[in-house]
Amino acid sequence: MTRNTTTTHAGAGGRRRHPQRRVRRRTRPLDSFASLKRELAVIIVLSSAIAFAMCWFLLKYGWSGWIAMPLTLVVALGITYWFSRGLTTPLRQMRDASEAMAEGDYSVRVEVDPGRADEIGQLARAFNQMAGELEHADQMRRDMVANVSHELRTPVSALQAMVENMADGVTDPTPANLESILDQTQHLGDLIAFLLDLSRMEAGAASLQIERFDLAEFLDDTVEPLELADGGHAHDIRLDVPREVTLEGDRDRLRQLFTNVIANALKHSPDGTAVLIEAHEDEARGTIVTNVVNFGSQIAPEDRSAIFRRFVQGKHGPGTESGGTGLGLSIARWAAQLHGGTVRVVDDERGADFEITLPKHHVSGQ
Structure with missing residues (x-):
């Protein structure tokens, strides 16, 4: 985070x-x-x-x-x-x-x-x-050109070097080398997906395929690939989500929302620390509130709104990863707004707490 x-x-x-x-x-x-x-x-x-x-x-x-x-x-x-x-x-x-x-x-x-x-x-x-x-x-346009150029150059240069080495016989096409190529290709695919999401944001809307689904199962499915991608960082992702709580919305857009927020917490958490995902239903307001807590770190109150702006990247503490497009949290907020919900940083003594609030039942026209 x-x-x-x-x-x-x-x-x-x-x-x-x-x-x-x-x-x-x-x-x-x-x-x-x-x-x-x-x-x-x-x-x-x-x-x-x-x-x-x-x-x-x-x-x-x-x-x-x-x-x-x-x-x-x-x-x-x-x-x-x-x-x-x-x-x-x-x-x-x-x-x-x-x-x-x-x-x-x-x-x-x-x-x-x-x-x-x-x-x-x-x-x-x-x-x-x-x-x-x-x-x-x-300024945002120039930032976008700089960010996208940087993000594209890194995996493309790595792919070019690995493929040239294989073509010259310097390295063998071992499973490990091929996996590295696959990782860089996946990085490029993620960046392209970010840019497509950005174009949808600029258009101001996106079509939603509304369905009802179980929140706990949805979060389990969302966290699983993040755990695999976490690799050797040894993050402990804890889920505290009540069973039989259902949510109405577009699975793909909501997966973008939760994936970007959780991945952001993992990315900026020191190795070996925990990230807590807890959810509860607010029956009085008809909403489901999910908190993604990054233990130990905090975000200054004056910076909490800025981090949701496009291309804004924060300074990173020791033991955390850096880089990225600066689009993840902006896309997360956009996906939440499409459903009539919000995502924000709230006060929490345990650490930085991203609170996602979504209506339990989708209202047409949101």
């Missing part, structure tokens, strides 16, 4: 991350108005009043109307232009920021007065939020 501090990895070979850059603006006299219509009304009334007073003054002191009227019009236009700059400046800045973003610089922001409450102020803040989300999405 991911522990304490989480880090994300920048994409290898990607664009250099720009420091966040803001387009600055000055506060204008009309920024305190809460409505653009009110600001325009004030500008019109103010310029009209000044133009009327100036025209009356010039005519009173004998100026010709052919001179007073054009002069008054120029002054009124100047006043209108000066006051309207505060309205249009953020729009020009957003135009410049959009051009910078089109060139790949997602760090640009429009600096807007926090006290500005009109529609343009709201638009500027929404623009900054959108720019932040685009910057995050671009």
Whole structure:
């Protein structure tokens, strides 16, 4: 399980991350108005009043109307232009920021007065939020390229080396060597499955084949291949699941959910330690709660939500494995949400505790 501090990895070979850059603006006299219509009304009334007073003054002191009227019009236009700059400046800045973003610089922001409450102020803040989300999405894209490239390169390089050695007669195709090739092939298959799951997540939904099944038998079947894959790590997987508790859902999607959470606990548990899987039925809420407890380790509260984000990998303590795509827990949360359930980290003195809550009966439309 991911522990304490989480880090994300920048994409290898990607664009250099720009420091966040803001387009600055000055506060204008009309920024305190809460409505653009009110600001325009004030500008019109103010310029009209000044133009009327100036025209009356010039005519009173004998100026010709052919001179007073054009002069008054120029002054009124100047006043209108000066006051309207505060309205249009953020729009020009957003135009410049959009051009910078089109060139790949997602760090640009429009600096807007926090006290500005009109529609343009709201638009500027929404623009900054959108720019932040685009910057995050671009970083995630580069992270994905880096993670997938790394994960593909390792098994492919190992396969190439083993096959070349066999082709050159350096090594013999013994059962042990063939098993190593099979392991690397399985690694590639798992990565492809992760990427397919990611595409389903991006699509926002997946078809579910709902059936009712026994929870204890389901978890037994789920844990068995994980125990075999655990190899020489000597982890003790303990099941404390009541018999005759049934659950409705899609077996394949729920297997993804439990496999990813349990495998995560095994992966980040020191050799020779135990992982507890316990379940109980909450009759009052109509749910089944399963806890996967990794004894001895903990996850800091401020990191508990971040570890479910895509491509986020944690720092690993001594005696635990590292690496991975950073997709497992994100896919687990997606599978839980498809069933109207949740997966989260809860406080537990025994260690890091991943709590999976699923409705006992599937509700159509979830």
